Amino acid sequence: MIDRQAPVQRALVIHPLRSDASASRDPDLRLIEACGLAEALDLEVADARLEPLRQVRPGAYFGTGKIEELKAHCEELKVDVLILDDQMSPVQQRNLEKELQVKVVDRTGLILEIFARRARTREGRLQVELARLSYEKSRLVKTWTHLERQRGGTGKTGGPGERQIELDRRMIADKILKLKKELEEVKRTRALQRASRKRVPYPVIALVGYTNAGKSTLFNRAASADVLAKDMPFATLDTTLRAVRTPTGRDVILSDTVGFITDLPTELVAAFRATLEEVAQADLLVHVRDIAHAESDNQRRDVELVLDRVLTDHESRPPLIEAWNKIDCLDEAGAAYVRARAAASGLDGTAHGICVSALTGEGVKELFALIDSELALDARPVDLVIGPDQGAARAWLFRKGAVRQEETDEQGFTHLKVRLTADDAARFVAQWPQILSEVPFVALGEVPEPVHFLEA
Template identity: 55%
Template sequence: MAEPTATEARPTRAYVIHPDLDSRTQRRQPEHALAEAVALAHALPGIEIVGNEVARLRKPDPGRLFGKGKLAEIGERLENAEVDLVLIDGPVSPVQQRNMEKDWGVKLLDRTGLILEIFADRARTREGVLQVELAALSYQRTRLVRAWTHLERQRGGLGFVGGPGETQIEADRRAIDEQMTRLRRQLERVVKTRTLHRAARAKVPYPIVALVGYTNAGKSTLFNRLTGADVLAKDMLFATLDPTMRGVRLPGANGGQGRKIILSDTVGFISDLPTELVAAFRATLEEVLEADLILHVRDISHPETEEQAADVAEILESLGVDEDVALIEVWNKIDALSQDTRDALRRTDARTQGIQAVSALTGEGLDDLVAAIDDHLSEVLDEPKSEGIVTLPFSDGRRRAWLHEAGVVQREESGEAGLTLHLLWTDRQKAGFEALE
């Protein structure tokens, strides 16, 4: 009987483990973290998930992560399920990886390795491919217990999961360093080209509106809705990797045409994003750094939407995004909520500046979102600003807070009559303030 071909071979049978060190100190619930890890694993082609679990630990074992009893217990489950690959949702040292692979007789991948594999499979542009390879080499350099088989792989990914000679070829530090140097040079040339493209766009001064958010929040679906484009939009983590930009003409008053903007879709963020990728993908996220307006798209139906929002905020801060950049929170996927919850969110949206409740899937709330985008850009780009001075009694905390939230206060002085605030504001902001009286 003929041997099965590579395309006929069975998928890699994977088992996902989320190590729960101490739930009390974690921002996210271990069950939700495990669900995300399983979703990450599903995003990698050629993988069949045959089991998953939360493994609670008092403290990690330095040699094997898990204690002897837990190691044997998990090993029995792996053997019964005929597992080929174990995915650990967390960091695993090279020593721990080597020992667990030997004890269990399977390949093992930690969270960073898994995310790098997914990014390698999804990268399409030259820059994206180079960035993934550079990040993978940086990761690989610290793990010389494993062979570097990137150039020999027969499947998408980085060769951590499979590939010829994976366990025979010994990684060479000097070769990795030389390859990283070559990649950095190539990446510098690609980034220079992108810089030229940005300079050309600057001559046609369309404002940039960047979509950011946790992975699978619905950014690409919203992007397609607003632009009429056909960007890959799937219920899958990291469906979008390379940045996509499209020009959009916003609707104007009385059905006419409004301003033109450049809308940028970006890679989704995720908690515990590998540090190698934060650095390597900085160039990919330059559009966010230069944006006139940021749309933070949130999956408001997710049970940990607040925790996801906090992760996005941390990554934006680490990228050096200016706090003064205007930001609208787009509460997406309201179609997945009950009608009562949806109505309550829309009421919150109507009362709160900087929040828009929408469904990118059904189109609900998008007209209001487009109007909010235009209003924000009008404030930032169009309206001339003038200096003003306002004196408020010490007791008038409400109007003082409004001025600070609007970002118009240049300096503040305390006197006998109260607080004197020196302002730089638009006529629209001045009218809004006066309406509070």
């Protein structure tokens, strides 16, 4: 881990140009992203380099000549930390640190460190600690091999270093088991909270997307909230929920979730499964994309890969639409091109996209109109007559955004044309059974137990 108490540390950031790397990725942009991750830890980036690499060496990642070159460069720049934008084995990391005489952090370790600093809630801290321990468990060799060289091992029990590694593994395994039990409690609590929300039937809209795409800024604009929204990776780690009223009057619950990134460590996906369960249980996903970013399409694919991992145990996945954010960051020609793409989206089986600017508010109303229409796709028209003493029923229908037309006759009865999904109709009938005959497509045997709804 990087020392938080030390003065500002200087970092050399390296993105290796591997011969087996994906050709679809722009290495310059990957280097810029790695620098952003380093700066998120308050590191001073002394230099950033693309390093050609024909072959990854199992011993210390780089060959002898390159290591000597990097050592001289680190000494010249007075570097404290070398950030390698790739995954390293424990042996490679240990040996490279020994050769360079500076702290070496790979991409996984860097992201874990950021998560550790950003977590604010107990749940977030538990999840980060679980991910960190899972990562460290495989890297114990890094600490204790010097004992083997000093004393050696004899017999079946091995040397002191080997015994210490085994003790450390057991200690970490015990901690992991304890954390998993605590997170199971968190998971059960979240399940109870979701069940409670379903009794007050507001649809849940989950914002997902690549880190720094603007999810929290969009969340704040829609929900008038104050979630931390900064131009930095992983500004938000803890899921936040807010009730939001759409332009049609429908009440929904908006959920802001952790951002995703290229090569998101497996340990983090596993540890954050309790939080990401909010995504799996949502009624609709809104994928917030930084449409002004040169790698926007690649970032979309990265998000989809993580969603596939999160939703792999679920029979179905929520429907998804896209918010093409930061349209205000494009020039006139670029914005016109993106708007044309958005207008054509959804016609070829791709997700429907809406151009927005969470910063200026452009397109946000249209986005929520699309959310409304997506939530009402399985709704059917129903004519209802509400008595003068049934104001709560009328208020509930308006709160759901279901009312399309309203007239009041001379006797004070309200005639409504509404659109209701089968689930909403069943809930409505359960609360106001005297109107049952007016909702013909709800089977009597399927009517749930009466529930109490929030007043308008």
